[in-house]
Each structure stands twice: as structure tokens, then as C-alpha cells.
Amino acid sequence: MASVSFFVRGKVVDKESTIWAKFRDRDIDIRVPVPYLNCKPKDWKDGKCKIPSKKNHKDDTETINTRLAQLEANIISSYAEDKPELDLKEWLKSIIEPKSQKEEKVKYSDDVVPFIDIYVSFKKDSITEATIKKAGVVKQVLQRYIDDKNTIKKTFRSLKFKDLDNTFRIDFEKYCQNEIYKVSNTYKNLKFLKMVCSVAESFDIEVHKHVKNWKFEVEKSIRNDPKSIYLTFEELDKIEKTEMPHDYLDNARDWLLISCYTGQRVSDYMRFTSSIIVQDSEGRKYLDFTQIKTGAKMQIPLLKKVQEVLDKRDGEFPRKISDVKFNLYIKEVCKIAEIDEIIYNGKMMTIERKGKPKITRKVFGDYPKYELVTSHIGRKSFASNFYEKIATAYLLNVTGHTTEKQLLAYINKTDVEKAKSTAKMFDSLGY
Template sequence: MATLKFLLQSKSDNAPIYLRLSNGRKNPVIYRKIGLSINYTDWSATTGLPKQTTPNNKKLSTRLQKLNTFVSEKLNDVDLENETVNGDWLKFQIDLFFERITENKKSELITDAIQDIIDNAETRKNAKGGLGISKSRVNSYKSLKKIITEYQGTKKYKVKEVNVNFAKDFLKYLINVKKYQVSYATKQIADLKTVCFDAEVNGIPVHFQLKKIDSTKPTNENIIYLSNAELTKIENAELPTDALKNVRKWLLLGCNIGQRGGDLLNINESNFVNRNGLQVIELKQQKTNKNVTIPVLETTKQILNTGLPYKISIQKFNEHVKTVCQLAEINEIIKGGIIEVTEKGKGNKHKRKSNGNYPKWQLIGSHVCRRSFASNLYGILPTPLIMQITAHSTEKMLQNYIGKQGLDYAQQIADFYTLQAQKEKKETNLTVVKKAN
């Protein structure tokens, strides 16, 4: 006959509580930690339960007795379920009782739910309907798991604890303690919601408020791009070194074809192909896995009239492009954020973005290429064509990316009617010339 007993195996003020299962003479005795601890002076070796001296001890004793009953009932079902009683079986029943996992052996802990997405990244359905999420998305989930682990400390939060208040407190932690930008912090909240919804599909209970959690990305207020006039200044600037001239060529090319820094700096001769007599640049974006085809216009040919720039790292580009823009006198004072690096000890560096008003050249990096392309052509080139090159999924995403607001649309409407009025005036001023005999 199987017997269960709780016991301690150390004399410390934080001694782990074990559950011992004796299942007949022919079977080995099994010991497993239950995940709770107690000061050994509060423990009764005689009863195998906490001493009834404090309210907390009485509460803990009640929980242990309920666990004993739960495991005993599961032992009665072993033959019916054709299960093998061993250490793994006992650990599973303990975790099931404390709702650390579900019947389908899925953990209810947030960190485990995140890890499940990471482990199954290759077979997860992506936004395009195919299988496999991008490396950048996997890295995002790895970052989220690290942040959640730091946030919870010794407490292990479950998926069903993620409600409106949890999200608000976590957001405050991200902004006030971790000093993250609001946009990055809200992205973490959005990713956390995705994790919870994914866990729900796997049979893990979620909080009824999950859908009410606000993870809306804030409007991008500091849109940093290079205007056509500024790009002309950069093109005509005197640069002292070949390295800076090379970075300038990458910058001008990037603003001309509208790609992210990582995709831009990987372009080589193989990306240039001829399709039906039209020379184009074909590439697959690293972040989205989208295939993009960009026509090689005259402006692109002029930039590349002496050949492609030589390959450099994104770090070198971001470092030298600021010098290029400084020498081109891109000095307008604007709002933005710069990365400040501080030493954390043992060679580790701590990076944080500091917001303020800075000369524009200090805020320039690889991000400016795609945004400059979209901003300079918005309202000139049809929006769907811009989206085809930038690979934005919706017009709303594009508008938020370049910061188009109601005033911009009002100006476009006014320009349209002004143009129409000019056309009508021109037509009414035309005189009919009599046909000569």
C-alpha cells in the first residue's frame, strides 16, 4: 500500500519541503521537492506538517494536507490510466496540484510559455501564413523572457495572472526602472499578450481581462529623416577620407531605395538583375522575410556611377554616418534620443537612450534611410508603390512610420484643389484660333 509523508532534509531557515512516496517493498522510495520551504524550527517531524503555532503555518499545513489527498486520489487512478509511478510521475502530480502545469503537461508559468514559442519557432505560423518566425522575432521573445525573469524575481508568475493591473505595473517597471523608451516598452506588452494568447491555444487558462490590456503603439512624435535639400548638402559636402565617402554612398543609396540598414549593407552585384528589360534590385528583407523588387532609377545609377560602395558593418556605418552629416552641416536642433553607454563593471556596458534636443547629425543612423525614402516620396509617388518598396503591410502603418497627421492630409487636399483651380484657369484662358483658309 502506498504511503505519503512530508519531511525536511536540512536544518536551515529556508528548508525545502519534500514529499516522500513509499509504494510497496518492491518499489524504491521516491522523494520530490514540492516547491515550498519553511524554517526547520517551525516543522514537526512527528506529524510531518508545520507546527500549528502561527496563522501562516496553519495555512501551509492545510495546503499540504490537500496535496496529500490530491496525490492519493491520483494513485488510485494509476491502474485505470495504465501509468507508471516514478519520480517524474510524482513531480507531475505536485506541479499539477499547484497549477504550475496543466493536464496536457504544459507549464502555466509565463517564462515557460515564452520558451515554448522559442523552442517551436520553426513550426510556428508566421504573418504571411507560412511556417517559421524570423530570427529577429525569436530574439524579441528571448529578450522578453529575460525581462520577465528579472521583473518577477523569486516569484513565478503564471499566464493567468496577466491582467490589466499586471500590465500597468509591468509597463511602469519597463519605463521607470529599466528606462526603456515608451515604444519599446509597449512592444514588450504586445509580445506578452501574444504569449498569453498562444498559451491559451495550448489549453492554459488566461485572465478574462487579457483582451482589455492596451498595447497600442504610441504615435511616433520624433520623425527623423533627411529632406531632399539635406541629401543634396550631403552629396556636395567635402569629405576628407575614403571611408567617409564610402559611407556617404551607402547613405545616399539607402535613402534612394528605402531599405533598412541590415538589408542595405548586404546588397552586392548579385542583387542587380534585369527583368523584362528593366534593371531592378531584388532582395529578401531580413526582418520580415518579404521579397522586395526595387527599380534602378536614374538617381540610383548616378549614385553608383563609380560602382557599389565596399561592404562595412552596421556599427561602422552608424558611427561614420554621423561624421558625414556633421561635415555636411546638418545642424538643425531637433528632438530625439541618443544612446549613452556606461560601464557596469567586469567589462559589461549599459546602454540607454537619453531624450532631448540635439543637432540633427547626432541622431542620424541606418534607420534614416528607409524613413527618408518614404517621407520624401509620400504624396508624390502613389502610396501603394511606396509600401511595395518599404514592405509596410498597411497604409496606416506607413503613415505612423513617417508621422503623417491630419494637417498633412489637409495640406494634400488643399494642394490638390489648388492644382485643379490652376488647370481650370489655364483652360478658360485658351482662345479659339479661327482656321486659316
């Protein structure tokens, strides 16, 4: 449950110190100063000023404690209403100092698409590459929506923040449906747009009041989507033992095995070198690195299957290859290894449209499993194969997920597989 508390950092007991706000909710822990409120450490106790009548200035109409109580209530209510997921620190700063950016006296564009670039320029030092990439995707989709509207109505030139009412949302969702976008992706794009709207409001840009009430039941929208695939231990053994006809396929096969036994993203494991291997006092080996996407410092056990790949290559990891080539090669690897079970799922395809440009979309159908293999299958395979075999807390330590909910999105076992796993666990307990 979300909570707000206040503290002072000052060490000099008789010197005024800035009060800080601490916001917590599950795995969130953010601390931001409240620059307009301060208190001497000697007058501070249990998150409040010990002098109930104390004010910052003699002209203040409210005491420090009253303003802190109001600020706490405002943060909690805003969090429940905004449900921010990105730039939480900036969101908290905007609640504590809603007028701080007005002092710049700069008038920013109220056009949605150009403002996304402004958002990125302001946040580039505090957001991840994935968020910047997401901003680019949303910008492109909105621009295509605007272009489509312009072909129908020539006077439709741009999309203003004040135009983002419920009518826009319905029309945008209809456009995305016609363009064969998944409902879950459309919801995620709208959710990102809602977050950008809150930033725009902090710059005094008029945003339609409907935006604040937008709700996105993303989980419900993907409930009936086919689960993404993974490679079982049996299939991995088959891939490992199959002789590859070319060196480049052997190289790609080894990276595929490494990905499935480390549970990392391609952006991380393709950077692995022998220099990241460390050893503890008992001789156990670990991979010590920092995840690109999250910035999380990782130290994960070096499993036997990974060590076997290294032994095969004189202690070194395979040759680096591009993500594009890796995705092509591992499909060929799995085809040669006869990973060809027919599965209903989606794969990216170029779609021809009469009178319209080609589009690339995920098309669902019955495909042999090797056609569905991508660089991310290693992470999904690791999570699915080791789930229920080791404690979830330990599994989170390896994958780097911050919550069990995030991890469960990668667990792609069927109901039958889950039932068998559960039965084996009861067997091991003697029941």
C-alpha cells in the same frame, strides 16, 4: 472586415475530401484544413454540403453544415477577442483544433519566462527572426522585473501565467516607467505577452482570465512622441556634394545615399551586389531581391542617384560594413556635411543610476540632427520624400509595407511641410 469561408480541394468527385477553412481580413488570407470534417466534391457547393442532413459519422449529434456554422462563429468571435498579430496560421489552427496538442501529453512549465523559450522552439519554423528577437527582449524585461520584485520580497521567485492579473499589469507598467521605458514599448511587450498566453492556454496551462481583456492603445500612447527624423532632398544633395576626408566615410556616405533612394532596411541594402540588378525589355533597371524581415520578393526601380553611386564604383555597390560601424560613420558624415539643425528628439544613451546597474535608454532633448541619424533613416527619408509625389500604391511596392497605415508611420513631415505639399498639388491642378 474579417470573414470565414470553407472549401474542398479534392478533384475526385466521389471521394471524401478534407474541408478547408479560409480566413480573410484586409491583407490577411490564411487557409487551414479542418481534419475532422470532410465531404465529397460532388456533395459540395457554395461553401456547404448540399445534403443538409449529412454527418461525418452516424454517431454525430450535429450535421457537417451545423459544425461549419459553429466553427465560423467561433473563429470570428475569437479573432475579435484575441486580436492576434503574430502566428496567425497557428492561431487559426488552435481555434479549429483546440485539443490537438493535448494528445502529446507533455506537461509544460507554467512559469512565464521559461515558457517563452518553449514558444520559440515550437514556432521557430513559422516565425521571423524579428519575432524571435522580440521574444528575447520580452523575456529579458520580464526577468529583470522578477529580479526587482525579489529584492523587495525575497520569496518572489518566479512569475506564473495564473499570476498575470490586472494587478500584475499595473505593477509591471509602473516598473517599466521607473526604468525609463517608453509607454509604447511597454504596451508592445505586454501585447506580445498576451499572445504567448494564448499559446500557453493551448497547452492546458492555467492563464489568469484578466489577460483576455487587456487592451493596448499603442497609437494613443505614441501620439505625443516626437516624430522620427528624415533627410530632405536638399540635405541629401548637400551630403552628396560634400567631400569626405577619409575613404571609409566616403564609403559610408554612398551607402547612406543608397538607403535613402531605395527605401529598404539595412538588413537588405547591405546585402546588395551588382548581381541583383535586372533589366526589362525597354532597358529599365531594377533591384531584384527578397526582404530578410518579411520574406517578400521585391523588384524595385534602380533610381538615378543609386546608379550614380554605382557608376562611381565601376558598377559595384560600396564595401560592406557592420551595422554598428555604419551607424557611427553616417553621424560623422552628416556632421561634416553640416546637417546640424537642432531638433527635439531622442537618442540612445547610457544612464548612471545610484545603487543600480547602468541602463541604456532613449533620452529626449535638443540635439543637432547629425547625432540622431541611424541606419533606418534611409527608409524614413524615402517614404517621407516621395510621399505625395508618387501614388501611395506605388510607394508601397517599393518599401514593401503591406498596409498604408504601416507606411504612414514613416511619413515624418511637419504640418507646415504637409500644407506646402498640398498647396503645390492644387497649383498643379490650376486652382
